[in-house]
Amino acid sequence: MNDNRVKDFLAAGALFLAPFIFFFPLTLGTKIFFDGDFQIFYYPIRVELARAFAQGRLPLWEPGIAAGFPLLAEGQIAALYPVSHLLYRILPIQFALGYELLLHHGWLMAGMYVFSRSLRLAMPAAIFSALVFALSGFMMENLLITNLLATIAHLPWMLWLLGKILTAQRRQARAAWFVLLAILATFQFLSLHVQYALLDLGILALYAITWSWCESSPVPIRQSLGVAVLVSIVAVLLAAVQLVPILELTRLSNRAGGVTYEDFTNQSVELKHLALFLSPVVFGGPKVTPGGVVGYLGIIPLVLTLAAPFWERTRRTAFWVALALVGLFLAFGEFNPIYPLLYRVPIFNSLRISGRFLYLVSFAAAILSAISFDSILRNAPRINSTRLAKIAATIFAFIIGTEIVSMYQVDFAGWMALLNWLPIALIGCGVLIVWLTARGKLNRSFAIIGVIGVTVFDLSAFAAVLLQSENALVSSTDFFQAPPSLAAFDTKADQSRILTTGALVPPFPVNQASLYPNLNLVDKISSAKSSTGMWIQRARDYTDNFSPGMLNLYGVRYIVSPIFPRDESGRVVSQPSDKFALRLGTDKLDVPPIMATAIEIDSYIDGEIGEGAQVGALTFFLDDGSTVQMPLRAGIETKAFQAKATSARFDLPKGHALTGIQLASDSRADILHIEHIRLLDPQGNATLLDYAFGASNHSLIYRDDEVAIAENYDALPRAFLVHSAQVLSDSDALRRLREYTFDARQGAILENTAVGGAAALSVPYSDDSPEQDDDESVQITSYESEHVQLKVAATRKGYLILSDTWYPGWIARIDGNDTPIYRVYYTLRAVPIDAGTHTVEFEFQPRSFYLGASISVVTLILGLITIYFVRR
Structure with a gap:
């Protein structure tokens, strides 16, 4: 191996290791990224990946999100990627997560160096290209999209x-x-x-x-x-x-x-965003600037990129200029007049987010700037000033080393203050260095140190801003610790699910406390929803607009409400609310006449209020036209929430029926929460009035600064029997499911077409008594990701309902004999069952996976045969 190859090997190796120094908290395992998709998507599915590897299987199916989801098919779990096996079979999760990013970042930098050297660029220029692309605004903004980095590396x-x-x-x-x-x-x-x-x-x-x-x-x-x-x-x-x-x-x-036109043109670059090539914070920084439009390359790389067509007029330069211009042209998205035409081009119209074409700009610019750098270095004199060069290099190394350490110490405001004036200073400094080098007035060693040193300092400053905002890190101890709210859940025994409410992704640590999908996977708790880039549309249709009956059918036992947003002082702007729980307005609510001797109210209050102060009052209307009012006073009839609501009893005049109820107009609805209203008849029997008001039987069981958790006592078991069914179209089925009166126990709603090999049921079996009998039982004897086994005791013919998502590849066996799986309740599974005791199994054997595996294996074999004959 000659000296140049040794130097190239060392340079590529140093670049490969550079991210391990740049992101040293990840290398040491003391900190981890936590923001956005990294926390709620990549982290939990990587936990599930490591868990599947430890169990000796592939994660074909994940029952813990969206009532079941084909996780491997979604792709981003990267279960078949060799690097995933290297990392998640060997390393602890806190290191594997960080090292997945570090390894690919290093591989990218080494690859940029090797490729640049193949273009006959000098070593300094090749190193420069690797640094420019790896630290560019595009790369730093997309750093936490793990699969993106793993692909383009x-x-x-x-x-x-x-x-x-x-x-x-x-x-x-x-x-x-x-x-x-x-x-x-x-x-x-x-x-x-x-x-x-x-x-x-x-x-x-x-x-x-x-x-x-x-x-x-x-x-x-x-x-x-x-x-x-x-x-x-x-x-x-x-x-x-x-x-x-x-x-x-x-x-x-x-x-x-295909993707919608809105997705197709999402994060489009506007003309004004071109200013971000000069300063990445010109519009106020990451917290203000739209995501995905920052193409910052650094000042010196920008100057060198623009100069490349003039200093190096070659065909090679023309190719990279053309690629950069095409990328920029496509990045304009909705502001590009031909984009409506491009939306009609097959394959191209499947590409989401037009701002992603800045990838082409950044990659081409890294090569172009290196070409220019290589060109001007040829004009730089080689004056023997080794000692001074070493001193200069040491000074720059110290400055950059201090900057790297400071990236994790100085806050967002501090780095923003620096970046507000840094680009202006660097324009003058950068142009001067480039001009002096191009004119042959700057020693080659000093030119290399100056260009690379200033560029690394420049791009690292923007990386620091991102590390204090979009790419923020948190202590590994805080990130991986179990939230206190976890103690409120008891889902293991009955295979029940949780539902985390809210359309916005809450901040850390509210994410942790609320088990925001998919964080529930970390603690092996099943969620009714998921956070994935691609989802089963039927499952999403079902969960987008739950009725109480749909919630119960899904087996949702816990409703989790993140407590946010907050104002600048940290005060909660809006209190959490369970939309399925009782809500009383100030309008009178009429009820069928009910004989009652007393009323019990379960309630609690939020906020500070003096002892004895009245926060609300309820007016009860009787059948003789009279009314009775019940006050709710702090510390007496209602109190602040402490593990459960406060119960208060109020006696009614005897011999009268209740006909209506009304919350007083001056009640403190922002503080008072009425959870349940129960009527007691003369015999002492209680009737829950919540159902008459369109509410479910929910009670708040946990509350802290981050989350409120309510328990749903009406949740159905994961599997149960019904003895009646009807066949409806999809639209009619959804309409029926969303009715307030819907109760899954009153009969199955089956698909009116054949699915998954199951014949269409035009006249399904029905019985006058649809509910599961008291002497019937369904017991889940084994519940694994790709295999479910149940023991069923049925006294009569019916349907076994499993409230897991229907999907191709699931097969069912009753007592060892294959049986069809019907799609029921729009998105779930059912099998017909006869009277008697049976063992029912559901197993996931996706034909698509085995077909794909067969194609891959045949291709591999043919490839090996071809290689054998080629090498002879």
Whole structure:
């Protein structure tokens, strides 16, 4: 190995290790990212991935979110990606999460160096390209999108391997390079971020088309393009084990009709956003600037990128300029006049978020700036000033080292104060360094130190702003600790679920306390909802507008309400509310005449209020036209919540029926919460009045500063029997489910078409007594991710309902015999059952996965045979 190869190896190795220094808290495991998708999506599904690996299985199905979800088919769990096995089979989760980011960031930087060197750029310029792209605004803004980084980290290596194939003289060498390229292209589809995998294959194809022209090579275009196309085909076939399940899920998901035009043009770059290339905080920083539109490259890289077409007038430069301009043109999205036409282009119209095309701009700019840097370095004199250069390098290293440490110490305001004037200072400094170097007036060593040092300082300052906002870190101890609210849940015995309310993603630690989907997976608690990029549309239709009966059918035993937002002083702006619980307005509510001797009120108050102060009053209307008023006073009839609501009793005049109830207009509705109203008849029997007012039997059982948890006493078990059914269309089924009077125990609502191999039921079995009998039972004897076993004792014919999501690939057996699974209640599962004692099994055997695996295996075998004959 010659000296240059040793130096290249050391340089690439140093760049690979650079992220481990830059993000040293992750390396040490003392801190972890917690914001946005990283906390509520990547972290919990990686926990589930590690759990599945420990159990010796693949996470084909996850029952803990959305009443069941094909997690592997969604793709982003990356269960088939080799790096996932390396990390999540070996490392503890707190290290695996951080190291997944660090390894791919390092691999990207090393790849940028190697690819830049293959373009015949000097070592300093190659290092510069790696630093510019890895620390660019695009990369730092998308740092926490784990699959994005894992996908694009392979692109520079793929471009380098394509060049090796096209320049190799021996057939065996070309075959070896081709195999490596096919492996990396396959990794992109296993990582998995489909959009960036497609973009990378597009870049590979464009690079192949123009390679001969750029390199003045005799290799014909059909040969270079043929390599790129063949690699893409092989990669798709090898990754079929992942892609075929994705296609099946897509057909049943929110993406079935393609992305909407709104998603297609989301995060479009406006003309004014071009100012972000000069300063990433020109509009106020990350908390104000729309996400996904920051293309900041650093001042010196921007100057060098703009100068590249003038200083290096080559075909190679023209290619990268064209790629950058195409990327910028597409990034304009809705502000681009031809975008409505592009929305009609197949495959292209499946790409979400037009701002993501800044990826092309950033990648091309990193190469262009390195080309310019390499060009001006050739003009720089090589004056022997080793000692001074070492001193300068030491000073810059100290400054940057101090900056890196400070990134985790100085707050957001401090870094914003620096960035408000830094770009202005760097424009002058950067232009001066570049001009002096280009004119041959600056020593080469000083030019290298100045350009790289100033650029790293510049880009690190913006990274620091993000590390104190969008990419903030928190102590690993705080991140991984179990929230106190966890003690309120008892879901293991009855397989019940929780429902976390709210459309907005709450902040940390409210996320933790509320088990916001998918954080419930960490603690093995099932949630009615999920936070995934792709979801089963029927399940989402069901959960978007629950009726009380739908909530009960889903087995939702706990309703969790995050307590936010808060104002600047930390005061809660709006109190949590359970929309299924009792809500009394100031209008009179009429009820059928009910004989009652007393009324019991369960209530509690929020906020500070003096002892004995009246916070509300209830007026009861009797059948003789008279009224009785019941005061609710702090500390007497109602109190602040302490583990449960306060119960107060009020006697009614004997011999009268209650006909209505009304909350006094001057009641403190912002403080007073009436939970239950019970009527006691002369025999002492209680009637819950909540149902008459359209409410469910819910009680608040836990409350702290982050979350309120109510228990639903009407939740149905995960599995039960019914003895009646009706067949309805989808629209009629949803309409019936959303009626207030809907009760799943009164009979099944079946699909009116055949699904999953089950014959259509035009005349389903029905019985006059639909509910499960007292002497009937359904017991879940085993409940695992891909296998459920139940013991059923039925006295008569009926249907076994399992309130898990219906999805292709689930099969059922009764006493060992295959039986059809019917889609029931729009999105759940049912099997017909005869009288007697039976063992019923549900097992997930997705044909899409096995079909994809077969394609992948056959492709691998054919590939190995081809390699064998090529090497002979």
